Structure formats: structure tokens, C-alpha cells
Amino acid sequence: MSQPAAIEVVDVSKRFGPRWAVARLTFTLATGRALLLTGHNGSGKTTLLRMLATATFPTAGHIRLFGQETRAERAALRDEVALLSHASFLYEDLSAEQNLTLVARLRGVPQAKAAVAALLDKVGLTTRSDSPARHFSAGMRKRLAIARLLLKRPKLALLDEPFGELDPAGIRQMEALIRELKDGGTGVVLATHLVEQGQSLTDERLHLENGRAVGAQA
Amino acid sequence: MSGHPKILAGAFEVLRKDLLIEWRTRARLNALIFFSLATLLLFSFALGPDSELLRKNAAGYYWLGILMASVLSLGESFRIETENLALDGLRLIPTDPRAVFLGKAFGNAVMLWLLSLIVLPVMVALYDVTIREGVAQLAGLLFLGCLGISAPGTVYAAIASNARARDVLLPLLLFPVLLPSLLASVKATGLIFEGDPMLQLRSWVGLLASFNVLYWGLGFVLFPKIIEDD
Amino acid sequence: MRHWTLTYSSQTQALLWLPMILLALVLALIGVHVFDPKARRWTWKALAVIGVGMAVGQPFLALSWVPPEKYMGDTGRILYVHVPQVWMALIALTLNFGASLAFLLKKSWVSDALAEASAEVGVLFGAVGVTLGALWAKPTWGAYWTWDARLTTAAILLVVYSGYLALRKFIEDPEKRATWSAVVGIFAAVDIPVLWFSVKWWRSMHQTQSNPSTVDPLMTAVLRYSATAFLALLAVFIYQRFLVASAKRNEEVALPEALPAVGGTP
Amino acid sequence: MNFPSPILAADYVGHVVGGWEYVQGAYGLTLVALLAYGAYLFNARKDRS
Numbered sequence: 001m002s003q004p005a006a007i008e009v010v011d012v013s014k015r016f017g018p019r020w021a022v023a024r025l026t027f028t029l030a031t032g033r034a035l036l037l038t039g040h041n042g043s044g045k046t047t048l049l050r051m052l053a054t055a056t057f058p059t060a061g062h063i064r065l066f067g068q069e070t071r072a073e074r075a076a077l078r079d080e081v082a083l084l085s086h087a088s089f090l091y092e093d094l095s096a097e098q099n100l101t102l103v104a105r106l107r108g109v110p111q112a113k114a115a116v117a118a119l120l121d122k123v124g125l126t127t128r129s130d131s132p133a134r135h136f137s138a139g140m141r142k143r144l145a146i147a148r149l150l151l152k153r154p155k156l157a158l159l160d161e162p163f164g165e166l167d168p169a170g171i172r173q174m175e176a177l178i179r180e181l182k183d184g185g186t187g188v189v190l191a192t193h194l195v196e197q198g199q200s201l202t203d204e205r206l207h208l209e210n211g212r213a214v215g216a217q218a
Numbered sequence: 219m220s221g222h223p224k225i226l227a228g229a230f231e232v233l234r235k236d237l238l239i240e241w242r243t244r245a246r247l248n249a250l251i252f253f254s255l256a257t258l259l260l261f262s263f264a265l266g267p268d269s270e271l272l273r274k275n276a277a278g279y280y281w282l283g284i285l286m287a288s289v290l291s292l293g294e295s296f297r298i299e300t301e302n303l304a305l306d307g308l309r310l311i312p313t314d315p316r317a318v319f320l321g322k323a324f325g326n327a328v329m330l331w332l333l334s335l336i337v338l339p340v341m342v343a344l345y346d347v348t349i350r351e352g353v354a355q356l357a358g359l360l361f362l363g364c365l366g367i368s369a370p371g372t373v374y375a376a377i378a379s380n381a382r383a384r385d386v387l388l389p390l391l392l393f394p395v396l397l398p399s400l401l402a403s404v405k406a407t408g409l410i411f412e413g414d415p416m417l418q419l420r421s422w423v424g425l426l427a428s429f430n431v432l433y434w435g436l437g438f439v440l441f442p443k444i445i446e447d448d
Numbered sequence: 449m450r451h452w453t454l455t456y457s458s459q460t461q462a463l464l465w466l467p468m469i470l471l472a473l474v475l476a477l478i479g480v481h482v483f484d485p486k487a488r489r490w491t492w493k494a495l496a497v498i499g500v501g502m503a504v505g506q507p508f509l510a511l512s513w514v515p516p517e518k519y520m521g522d523t524g525r526i527l528y529v530h531v532p533q534v535w536m537a538l539i540a541l542t543l544n545f546g547a548s549l550a551f552l553l554k555k556s557w558v559s560d561a562l563a564e565a566s567a568e569v570g571v572l573f574g575a576v577g578v579t580l581g582a583l584w585a586k587p588t589w590g591a592y593w594t595w596d597a598r599l600t601t602a603a604i605l606l607v608v609y610s611g612y613l614a615l616r617k618f619i620e621d622p623e624k625r626a627t628w629s630a631v632v633g634i635f636a637a638v639d640i641p642v643l644w645f646s647v648k649w650w651r652s653m654h655q656t657q658s659n660p661s662t663v664d665p666l667m668t669a670v671l672r673y674s675a676t677a678f679l680a681l682l683a684v685f686i687y688q689r690f691l692v693a694s695a696k697r698n699e700e701v702a703l704p705e706a707l708p709a710v711g712g713t714p
Numbered sequence: 715m716n717f718p719s720p721i722l723a724a725d726y727v728g729h730v731v732g733g734w735e736y737v738q739g740a741y742g743l744t745l746v747a748l749l750a751y752g753a754y755l756f757n758a759r760k761d762r763s
Contacts, residue, residue, distance in 0.1 A: 017621055018700060055306050057448040071448060078312035089307025091298060093239045106231050106311045132242065148307075370635060377628045381618045391615060391632060394608040395639050398646035405650065425649070429642065436638060440631045443552060503748070507741050526740045533744070569751075576747045583740045681748060685755065692758045 004067030006031040006156055006187040007052060012061035014047050014211075021047040023211040024061070029189070029204065031066070034182055036198040037191040039208035045191040046086060048208070049158045052189065053083035065156060082154035084162055088145045092134040096125050096144050099133060103151050119147040124173075138165040146177065156187040163194055175201065225317045232313065232321025233328075239298060240329060246294065247329070254287040254337050258344055269346055276345035277408035281400055283341075284334050285367065288326075289389050291333070292371045295326055296379035305445060315442035319372060323437060327368035331361045350413040359406050362426050366399030369433040376444050399433070402426040464665055467672035474498060474680045481683070492687050499680030506677050514670045526584040528667075532675035533577030534602065536682045540570030541609065541637065543686070548633030551626060557697045560626040563633055564616060565689035569682065571609045578602050597648035604643055608636045622700045 007029040014022040022044040029035050037045050050056045051063055054074045063070045065077055090099050097116060104112035120126050123143040133141065142165050149157065162178070163171050178201050182188055192198045199205065207214050240247060261279040262272055272279070299305035308318060335357065341347065349356055371392055378388040406422040474495065481491035510528035547563035550556070581599065582592040593599065612632050619625040 015701065053310060055310055055447065075312055075314075078310050081310075083310060085303065085306070087303035087306070089304055089310075090302050091235070091239060091304050092301055093242050093298065094235070098235075098238060102231065102235050103311055106228060106308075106313050373631065373635065377615070377632065380624070381615065381628075382620075383618050387611075387615060387618055390607075390611040394604045394611065394643075395635055397604060398639065398642045401646050401650045425646070429646075432638065432642070436635060440552075440634065443627055443631055503745075507745075511737070511741065522737050525737050529741060529744045572747065572751050576744055580740050580744065583736070583743075587736065685751065688755045688759060692755065 003031050004064070005029060006033070006066060007035075007189070008062075008064040008067075009048075010062045010064070012051065012058045012063060014044075014051060014056070015059045016047075020211050022051070022058075022208075025208075025211070025213055026061075027206060027213060029187065031187060032185055033204060034178075034188040034190065034202040036195075036202035036205040037189055037208065038193075038195055038198070038205065039191075043208040044211035045208055046160055047211075049083060049160050049189065049191060050085070052156075053081055053085075053158050054078055055083065055085075079152075080155040082149045082152040082157050084145055084149050084157070084159045086160050088133075088141045089148065090133045090141060090144060093132055095130045095132050096120060096136070096147075097129040099144065100147055100151060103148055107151060109151060115151065119150055122150070123147045139167060139170055142166055143170065146174070150177075154186060156189070157181055158189045160191050161193070162190065163192055163197065171197075225314050225320070228313045228317030229320035229324070232308070232318055233325045234321075236295065236322060236325035237328065240325075247333075250287050250291055250333060251336055253290065254283045254333060255340055257283040257286050258337065258341055262344060272345045273347055276341065276347045277404045277411055279345065280334075280337075280341050280407065281363065281404050283337065284330060284364070285393070285396065285400065287333055288330055288367050288371060289392065291329055292326060292368075292375040292392075293379070293384065293388055295322060295329075295372075296375045300379050309445065315445050316438055318445065319437055319441035323368045323372040323434070324365075326372055327361070327364045330364040330367060334360045334364065347411050349411060351410040351419065355419075356407070356410050359403070359410060359423060359426075362423065362430065363399065363403035363407070366403065366426060366430050366433065367396055369430065369437045370395050373437045373441055373444065376441065399426060399429040402429060464669045467669050467676055470498070470502065471672060471676040471679070474676050474683075477680075478683050481687070488687075492684055495680045496684045499677055499684055502673065502677035503681060506674050509670050509673060514666055523584060523587045526580055528670055528674045530577055530580035530584055531671060532678045533573050533580060535675060536678045537570050537574035537577055537605075539679075540566045540573060540682060540686065541605070541640070544570060544609075544612075544633055545637035548630040548637070551630040552634070555626070557626075557694065557701065560622075560630070561690050561693035561697055562686075563626075563630065564693040565686050567609055567612055567616075567633070569685045569689055571606060571613060572685075573678070573682065574602065574606050574609070578606060597644065597650075600647045601640070601644045604647075605640055608639065612636060622697060 005028045007027075009025055009027050012022055012025045013020060025044075025048070037048065039045050047056070051058055051070070052065070054070045054077050057063075057071045065081060068077055070077060091102075094102070097120065100116040100119060101112055104116055109115050117126070117129075120129050123146055125140065125143055125147070128136070128140065133144065136144065142162075146162070159178070162174050166174060175197070178188060178190065182201075188202065190198050190202055258279060261282070265271060296305075299308070305318070309315065338356075338360075342349065374392045374395070375388060378384040378391065381387055402422050402425045406419055406426060409419045409422065477491050477495050477498075480487050481495070484491075506528070510525050514525070514528075516522045516524065543566040544563050547559045547566060550559040551563065578599075581602070585594060585599075586592045612629060615632055616625055616629050619628060
């Protein structure tokens, strides 16, 4: 292999108290491929995504992204991996624009102001850019969270239920956006209950039950 | 790549964000001001109308008022971080956890300092205090004292915000640890009020500064252990 | 000062060495216990026998064998338990600091369990020690509580570590509990000497510590004997509490080996 | 002659004015605290094994 795999999960287990959220999971995802992650609530999807995003780390086993171990190389990997989480990561008292500007500045994005304005336009929040996130609907929060993710131009995008809480137009936009990411060479991991929608966007599928991979299928 | 300038730049952004949030939620700051005023009033009620006693112990009551308010403001500063898991988002941007500590702890110190300055004139009137050694010195000392509260305060608030019964836990953990810097602050403030004929002020301020170095160093090293999930 | 020291019989003189020999024995047993895991099955039992035996004999020595103190009279006898109890508390809390530091440097459930055990036992000995101190202070100084540096520091120390124990109870996730309490343990331990000096300077009231050269050798011997007895008990308590904590941790944190390997690849 | 003897102890109880019961109380307290903790540990150990 000339290029290390985008994701390499080796016998990973994650425990929360007495419960195993992810149990002895092993899989790889080649660079440039998109993975669909399915499973019921509590099957370990979110935990897996959080581990891939370096938000938390395995109790046992190893995760390597682009050949780098997550625990050891977290600082470098966080630059390249972006997570669209169930929690929006937003500061409720800051406006949409201020939330994005904070991220842009912390990442050292050049011309932060212009970049933020362009992204707000892209997710259709320009008219509400000055209202605090507290006043946003669930769908609008999702859009803002996506804009936050796009500030990163990640090599790997981890999307936890990206279609949840979006209206039909929003879902179409999201689909277009995921395609755009894929075409741009970004690896995508997509966790969703909408299996058909997800399958049309991805190349591979991993089904989780009680933290284990079940019935592997392409 | 992640050298010291980057930590300081990150800390500055975190500080800016915290102050911006405080500014956008001014109502909360107002509530805090009235809370500490109420505390100062309660001391004078509890002790009766002995104005001599109040004046003598003014520095102590003043710092107790600030301390009480600090628990609320520290708790609040981490409530905004646990909401929407914003602190996780901050980590993953990525922001160096030490930068988060420096930014938040400094922000908390600034907030407490502003609070103490706003309450100061009322305290002076209420306890009939004269500031003999100059208001500038007092302001500097207040800031040093607030820094001494905010460093361990930020560490402990981060811990308490994720535990059950956090409202009980934060003061329980924090107050005893704060005692040394609080004692030094009270002594030095008292000397500024009463005058400093023996020139003891310098050594108390020096002591307070040393506590600050110790607590900020500990916080800088240990804070990442608290917010990194491994 | 006390010339009657010279009138001890040779029998009594020889007995003054007994506490030191017992102390060496207890320390040796603790050393074997720490460094030889296989010996742990019997070392703690031996320590328990010595500790209980000596503790039973202790009131006998302290209440009747030793003559009353010249100035304090019989009240001074409280010191034979008060002082060693506080020493033991300090030893236990120092151990807590070591365990906390060890945990942060290298995660291990052993150091976490040891931190839990030493803090709890330390608080127990500290609480008894401080209570006895207050009981001694009432007839001696006329008040249960004088705000001198040592008393104040001891009291705050108890509050600090009670907070530590409360924190441990309030966090369910074992990993987080271990890490966070280790951080709190280090903050607390570093704060103790700082606190002591600050309270001392704050009060600027001096009380010089007595040392063996100014005290009758008979009294020193009894003090050492008591300290040895409590040290043996301290070791047994910490070890037993450590076993309880370890067992609880094992229940909380199952090992991944317990899971069958049924990996799958997409 | 200073060797521990119950007679001597009784002598003290008879002679020493005040304070003596007080001192014994302090010793009793220590004993009770240590015993209680030992019993608690013994119980906890029994539950775990």
C-alpha cells in the first residue's frame, strides 16, 4: 500500500462504567472512500465517531487515521478531522457569526471575516447571522454546526445524523454538500438511520449492534 | 508548530470569547453584583450596628463577598462550556487545553476584578472605610487576589461541572484550597485600608504573588488532565 | 530539669529500647509487605496482631506506667494518643499525594485504589487526632479550640480531604473519578504546607514544637511505643481498605479480554 | 517500681483529682473510633469476597 488507510480501527473497545459501548471492533477504510455507519440507538455509533474524532480514546485497541495513532497524535489529527456531532458545540449566547469567527480565529483562517460570511451564505443563515444561537431552531443549529465543520476543510469528515432535524430542502442541500466533500477527496463517515439515503452517498457500510460489527456488507 | 506563541494566541481567543459572552449576557453580571452587595449588607446586619467592628474587619467581609460571588461566576463559566458540549468543540478545533485554562482563568479573574471594583464604593460607604494607601494600589491588589482565586477556581469548576451535586461540590472543594491566598489578600487589603506604618504590605503582596505562581503553574500542568478524555 | 531521670533502674533503662525494636519490626514487616507480593498473605496478619496487641497495652503504659507530666498533670497523657494519631494522618495523606502523582504519571487502578484508601484512613486518624487535641486543649488552655496555626491547619486539612472523599463519591465513571481526584489530591497536598505557613504568619503566634531532648526519656519511649502501635494499625487499615477499593474497581471496570473476539470488516 | 500494675492504676483513679475520667474518656474515644473503623472494614471485606 502506497498510502496509509484513512481509518484503521484495530480491536477497539470502549467502556463507559460497566458497559461496553464499542466492543472489539476492527475495520479499515481506504482513503477517499465513504463509509455508512448504521445501527440502533445505543449501538455505539456516536462513541465510535467520537473516538475517530479524537474527542475520546479507546479503552483498549488502536485507532490510526492516515497512519497516525489518535491518542499520540491528537494535536495534528484534530487539524484534519472534523466532527458533526449530535451536540452542536455552539455557544448559546454568541451569535452565529461570533460562533464561526471564534473557530476561524482559533484555526488561523486567513480573512476570517470573509470566510465566515461566505459560509453563512452557503448554509443560508446570512439574515440571522447576528442572532444568538439560543434563538435558533434545531434545523438552524444544524446548519450552523455544518458551517462550523466546513471552516476546517477536513481530510476526514465524521457526520453523526447529518439529516436529523433538517427540512426536505435542507436534506437535499446536505446531500449535495456530502457529495461535494467526497469529490474534493475528503473521507466521509456517515452515521444515519436513513439507510437508503446514506447508501446512495457512500461506498461501504458498517452495521453496529451492541458495539460490535454485524453482517459485514459492501 | 504548537509553540508558546500558539498557546498564548489560543488563550487570547478563549479569553475574548468568554468576555464577549459576559458582555452579551449582562443581566447575569448584574445579578452577580447584587448578590455580592447583598452579602456585604448581610454581614453588617448579622454583626449589628457596631461600626467600629465593621470598619476593623471590612477587608475580611469584602473578600468574603468576592469569594461567595466567585463560586457562582466560576460555576457559570463552565455551565456555558458543558452546554452543547462546547468545551469538546473547543478542544477539537483544535485548541491547546492549556490555552483553554489560561484564557478561562484569566477571564474569570477579570470578571471578579470588575465585580470587586463595582462593589468597592458601596463597601466603603457601608463599612465607613478610608483607603489610606491609594486606590491604584488597591485596584492592583484586588486584581492579584482575583488571579489567586481564579486559577484553582477554574480547575475545580471544570471538575465540579461534570460531577453530580456540582453546586455543593465546588465550594466544598474550593474554599479550603483558597484559604492561603484569601488570608494574604485580606491582610494586604486591611493594610491598605488602615495604613501601613510598619511597611508590611510588600511582604503580603509578595506572598500573594508567590501563591499565584504556584496555583497558575499547577493549573497549567494539571488542567489538560481534566478536560482531555483519556 | 528533671533530675529524677537518673534514678531509673537498669531494668527500666533497658525497656526504653523496646519501642525502637518494635518500630524496627513493624517497619520491616511493612517493607516486606510492599516489596514481596507473595508475603502479603501473612504480613498484614502479623501487623494486625502486633498492632492490636500493642494498642491494648498502650493505655496501660500511658495511663499508669508513665508518671504524670510535671505541668499538665494527667491531662498530658492525652498527648500519647493525640500526637501519634496526627502523625499517622500525615503519613496517610502523604501516601495519598504519592498515589495521586503516580496515577497522573502512569494510569493504574492500583494507585487509584491506594489513593482512595489512604485518604479515607488519613481522614479517620486526622479526625480522631484533632478531637483528642481539642479535648486536651480544654483543661490545658481553657478552651477546646484556640485558633492557633497548627489547630487551624489541621481542621482545614480535614475539610480539604473530606471534600476529596465527597468528590470520589459523586463521580460514577471510574476513569474520570480517578483522574480528577488525583488532580484534587495534588492540589490539596501542595496546599497543606502553604496553608500551614500562611495561617502561622496570619496569626503570627508562636508555639515551639517539643523535641525528644527536652522531654523525659520515659515519655518519649511511651510516645514512640504508641506511634509504633498506630503505625501497625495504619498499615493494616490502609491495606484492607485498599483491597476493598480494588475489588470495587474490578467490578466497575471489566476487562476487554472478557469479551469474545467477533470482529468484522466492512 | 513504675512497672504497670493495676494497683497503681487504681491508685491513680483514687488520687488524681478531676481530669482523670476525662483522660480515660479520651482514650475510650480513640479506642471506639479505631474499633468501629476496623469493624466497618471487616464487614466490607466480607461483602466483597
